[in-house]
Amino acid sequence: MSTINYNRWRDMLVTPVDTERFEWVHQHWPARADDVFIASFPKSGTTWTQQIVRLIYSGGLIHDSDPPLHAIIPWLDDSEDLPDLSVVDTMNSPRVFKSHNPYHLLPQKLTASNRLIYVTRNAKDTAVSMYFHTFGFKMYEYDESIEHFIGEFMAGRVEYGPYWTHLGSWYQQCERSNILVLHYEEMQRDLAATVERVAHFLDQPLTIEDINRITELSTFSSMKKDPRTSMQLWDEEQRKPGMPFMRKGETGDWANHFTPELAQAFDRAFKVKMAGINWSW
């Protein structure tokens, strides 16, 4: 039994929202041939990738009247975030959506014409980020220590987990030409190159000026400044005080939260669990 307030859908722990929505989207949701999905294990850089993709489609422009990022690139499965699913019928193509599902639980009506971007992050940083996410959002009703959460993460008792199963499901598909895999750490190393890669994958020609503008607007500090990308409304309404959604945005923060012994035990366990997944971080 998990001590975190999750729901369960098809043998997977999920966010505590309506699981009938997950099932309906998976079985019946009518995709368009040019719909794009950004998918990830939570806390791997989803919001960051959403910002890059929406800016690529807007030519790097943000208007005062633009809604928050999660309304531009909605999460179909989440009945709290998107109470009225029919609003997506009015979106212009190409529509972009977010998903936290393993590959086999994406909407069944997607085909090889749908482009899918999968973003990953090293396991220890993901676990730390997910701890602050879970502790911070009141809906999880979770007040335990980070050591406790890392134990849950290692046991696979966290939402959309286990982490290694999620990554494995996407790894098996990653050679498909309609899938682009991004790594959080590579995005940190060279954001402009990531913008270029994503634009190329989406067949969106960009000038150098566009790339520079999109890169600048996708940095952690730019996104934290804009309440529509910092998710200020979530901070105010749904999170504990002092626990912002846009937390730190760094690679290697795990070292501030793992003892050397815990890091060793984690690495040993994950070497086995992740055998065959040859992505390097």
Ligand code: A3P
């Ligand atoms: P931290 O908790 O380590 O700060 P997701 O969007 O998948 O939930 O991932 C959230 C993580 O991505 C958080 O990590 C968040 O700070 C980080 N993040 C969001 N935007 C970012 C950006 N522009 N640059 C770097 N990290 C970013």
